[in-house]
Amino acid sequence: MKAHNASRRRFLGQASCSAVSSIPLLNTLLNLRLASSIANAAPPVAGEYRAIVCLFLSGGNDSFNLLSPYSGPSSTHANSRTEYVNSRGNLALPLTGLREIHPTNTPGRTFAVHPSMPNLAARFEAGDAAFVANVGTLIEPVFNRGEVIAASKRLPLGLYSHSDQIEQWQTSVPQSRTGIGWAGRMMDLIKDINPGQAVSMNISVDGSNVFQSGVTGAEYAVNAGYNDGSGGGATPLTGYNAGYDVNSTFTNAASTAVDSMLAQQYSHLLQDTFQKKRRVAQDAYAMYAAATAPSLPPAATFTNGNPLSRQLRQVAKAIMGRGQLQAVRQTFFVQLGGWDHHSETLASQLSMLAGVDQAIGEFWRALVELQIQDQVVLFTASDFGRTLTSNDRGSDHAWGGNHFVLGGSVGGRKIYGQYPSLALNPDSGTEINPLDTGRGRLIPTTSCDEYFAELALWLGVPPSSLHLVLPNAGNFFTPGATGPLGFLA
Structure with a gap:
């Protein structure tokens, strides 16, 4: 009988291990726990703080007009500006008005x-901003359109699909669909650097997102505020006031009832867990509201009518309140939609990019006023790039695109990665540009993993644990032996 029980226990143990290993989520949890000893970065020096801000341009920004050739040859043409005009047709920006920049590495x-x-142009020329060229979702390097046509390389799921590519930019796992983002996985690994955990290391000013969702937690969502400058910050419990409101008997009674309810202990596990969650949420609101209550310095002004400015104002206030939040490492998520310009691309970008530029200019001045510009990096992301060719009135979904990073720690005035040839392949005949898969849909020459790895390593993820945050990073470089791109020291 004892032998039978022992065999049964061994069988159940083996079956349990097999079941766990077959469930990706639980396997991820196990990996994170097993990696905890190597995941913990060296403790930051006293007073050190670092934050990254993801600016997501939802819809797919036409980024070869964000950053375009001005002078000099490309790899396929003696005059890169002429090549750009030939490929873009009626989407080409006129030379007049362009803001010429002079990268030190081109x-x-x-x-x-x-x-x-x-x-943005001024910050680039001053050395506080850089571009990362032709970035896109990749599982492994893809070098030419022949590999795409033959499917000889693993390609991202749902190329050119908004929903798939938004998810993949936020998860950096293009081979599968998942609800866990790379900032969420990063939080799972390094959040203990922050001594206080009442408010999540990951803060969103545009609702819930995949980017900041982890296994052990998620983003703390706050509001950007209204056009008149009112509101913004954490959302309070309706009808609750932690203090005594002499003018409202109802509020006092409701608040007393909530306090009493939150103080209760429950024997039922589900009830008790739910109650603890409510207490944690209330504590987080109180901490965040207090930390962001002070006004920004007078010179740190933001435009109320600009929705991105309002979001970045809230980020600046959270950064200013980092001491009360006990935050040493943070990520922020802000978003601006409406970039799916299948028509009226030039007119739409003219006004929308002006709004982005105004907001990042105001954010930079706020960081300087707070004397923390060297400890914060803002970077852009988007669904995908767009076709170089025109569909007569706009551009369509493509693959690789250009992005910028802004911060005092950025190795500025450079274009990182490979700015590609903008030549178009003919419908038949000799191939001119191996990266053009058709209509100027360019294969990325820089992977999202290389782009994101710079930010993750700078924030404190050890090279030995980078594969837990960016599972495909090793397909593009060797963490710890070689750096990804080099735009952050």
């Missing part, structure tokens, strides 16, 4: 920032 070539972005 000898013989200059580039142009969109006319609506004087602040």
